[in-house]
Amino acid sequence: MTRFTVRAPTAGAVWLCLFDDGAETRVPMARAGEVWVVEVPAPEGARYGLRTDLAPGKLLVDPRATRLDRPFRYDPRLSDAGADTADLVPRAIVSAPLPPLDEPVVFRPGGLIYEVNVRGFTQRHPDVPAAQRGTVAALAHPAVVAHLRRIGVAAVELMPITAWIDERHLPPLGLANAWGYNPVVPMALDPRLAPGGIAELRGTVAALRREGIGVILDLVLNHTGESDLDGPTLSLRGLDPAAYATHADGSLANVAGTGNTLDFGQAAVRDLALDTLRHFVAQAGVDGFRFDLAPVLARGPDFSPHGPFLAAVAADPLLSRRVMIAEPWDCAGYFLGAFPPAWLEWNDRYRDDVRRFWRGDGSAGALATRLAGSSDLFGAERTRSVSFVAAHDGFTLADVTAYAGRHNHANGEDNRDGHHGEVSWNAGTEGQGDPADARALLATLYATRGTIMLTAGDEFGRTQGGNNNAYAQQNATTWLDWDGRDRALEAFVADLARRRTATLADPAIRHDARWFRLDGQPMRDEDWAGTDGFEMRLPGTRVRIDRAARSVAIDSDEAMPRAAAPE
Incomplete structure (x- = not known):
């Protein structure tokens, strides 16, 4: 017998729906407080869904499903209250858990995180x-794996791989979601990316671990693909609609900017999120997680770094030892540097200050602060900053130096979507950047103290043709061109990785940097204004920045004494 349970606190009736060769059998479930329960003979591999009187006609996916038999696909009937959707919605698959894991963490702060769009990364390899x-x-x-090792990757950060649905405006435009930031259920992997389910992820994590490379999952727990009130009914909306945050007038809160926001002020929402993290640690052995729009997780309703979800992570014997990375902003607030000390944070201040310096309108002092680990934001905890010059969201690194403005017409929104005013430049013909600019950005990144992040393909000049919001380009725009890659740039990055490993990669280095002018004299306060360069010196390491020469040098300076790190 298999026991099925689902939380539906306001439902008056719930049915388990079993599918056999397309035939649906409905079994009434019994209320037990806020949850509904039934035991039936359903072997591993059986397909099932749920129905409630809250959403007549809608087949619903179990929010705690761990495997689906097909991807989600958008259809207007999903939003039509009177339409039955059994032919549209994936069935959950009864799956026995794998033997649990509790692997030690491979990734350590201070290494290189490599952001990967799983489909686009190898679609053309x-x-x-x-x-x-x-x-x-x-x-x-x-x-x-050989490529990852060559460029010094310490952990791959996988953009969302849990099952998602296209935003409803995309199919009429002939477009599809390429990024996955519109999930429906948090534990089920998308069958297109992981046809082998959790076992496939587990095997890949184990293979990378053997090479000393960790795996971090980018999770979207702030909202679901059910969107606003006109969106599809797929899971929580038909089971526990109160899981979504609302305003005082009853309208849906939209802190995530996607039409709905999950309410982390509710214990049931937090429990689902925490169980999701435990699932991927115990079943796949991942090192940790990056959280999209992470302030949502710390709201209840106001943001607090001491909120119940963050506190629960810190107290959990399994999760407290994992890597946690926040995207420290959402549509209602900006909280860079405000997360708990154990958390890493995406540092967009680094991105913009580094770009402005090399564009020619930024200050050397701001660059030095970022290069040294952004102590103005994180204090002595320099490895808390996840420093990056480009990410999936925004221009690629090559496009930063080739386009002065966005070129998003292919997204079907008349070039209105994506960030307007992103820090970028073009010194000549639009679309043709100066290779020296790209090399300067990459070298600055690899010369930075603490944790750094590189988006896959930026090491060999990937371009999106100036599209800085390519979420809807499930095509060659976001698929890496391995045959056409810039191999000279890739070799340059591999050399940077070797130099970083020999100098800056040790997170135990806690010394304050010493600063010198390009002529070798100590930097005075008055020297920072208007200067085009400087040297950062650490025990055994010299980083030389020269904007006029468009160069960054990272060297091991054996003549410099190596003082022992303080106890």
């Missing part, structure tokens, strides 16, 4: 078998 391209399993291919 010539060495990966065609049947495996675009999947989680492809990340363990020897050619992929």
Whole structure:
């Protein structure tokens, strides 16, 4: 017998729906407080869904499903209250858990995080078998692992791989979501990316761990793909609509900017999120998580770094030892530097200050602060900053130096979407950047103290043709061109990785940097204004920044005494 439970506190009736060769059998469930329960003979592999009287006609996916038999696909009937959707909605699959893992963390703050769009990363990789391209399993291919090691990757950060649905405006435009930031249920992997389910992810994590490379999952727990009140009814909306945050007038809160926001002030929402994290740690062995729009998780309703979800993570014996990374802003607030001390945070101040310096309108002092670990934001905890010059959201690194403005017409929104005014530049013909600019940005990144992040393909000049919001481009725009990559730039980055490993990669280095002018004299306060360069010196390490020469040098200076790190 298999026991099915689901939380539906305001429902008056709930049915378990079993599917066998397309035939649906409905079994009434019994109320037990806020949850509904039934035990039936359902072997591993059985397909099932749920129905409630809250959403007549709608087949619903179990919010705690761990495997689905097909991807979600948008259809207007999903939003039509009178339409039955059994032919549209994925069925959950009864799955026994794998033996639990409690692996030690591979990634340590101070290393390089490599942000990966799983499908786009290997969809065009010539060495990966065609049947495996675009999947989680492809990340363990020897050619992929060799590339990761060559450029110094300490952990891959996988953009969302849980099952998502296209935003409803995309199908009429002939477009599809390429990023996955519109999930429906938090534990089920998207069958397109992980056809082998959690076992596939577990195998890839194990293979990368053997090479000393950790895996971090980018999770979207702030909202679901059910969107606003005109969106589809797929899961929580038909089971526990109160899980979504609302305003005093009853309208849906939209702190996530997606039409709805999950309410982390509710214990049931927090429990689902915490169980999701435990699931991926125990079942796949991942090192940790990056949280999209993380302030939502700390709201209840106001943001607090001491909020119940963050406190629960810190107190959990399994999760407290994992890497936690916040995107420290949402549509209602900006909280860079405000998360708990154990958390890492995406540092967009680093991105903008570094870009402005190399564009020519930024200050050397601001660059020095970012290079040294952003102590103005994180104090002595320099490894808390996840420093990056480009990410999935925004221009690619190559496009930063080739386009003065966005070119998002292919997204079907008349070039109105995406960030307007992103820090970028073009010194000549639009679309043709100066290679020296890209190299300066990459070298600055690798010369930075603490944790750094590189988005896959930026090491060999990936371009999106100036599209700085390519979420809807499930095509060659976001698929890496391995055959056409800039191999000279890739070799340059590999050399940067070797230099970083020999000098800056040790997070135990806690010395304050010493600063010198380009002529070798100590930097005085008055020297920072208007200067085009400087040297940062640490025990055994010299980083030389020269804007006029468009160069960054990272060297091990054996003549400099190596003082022992303080106890």
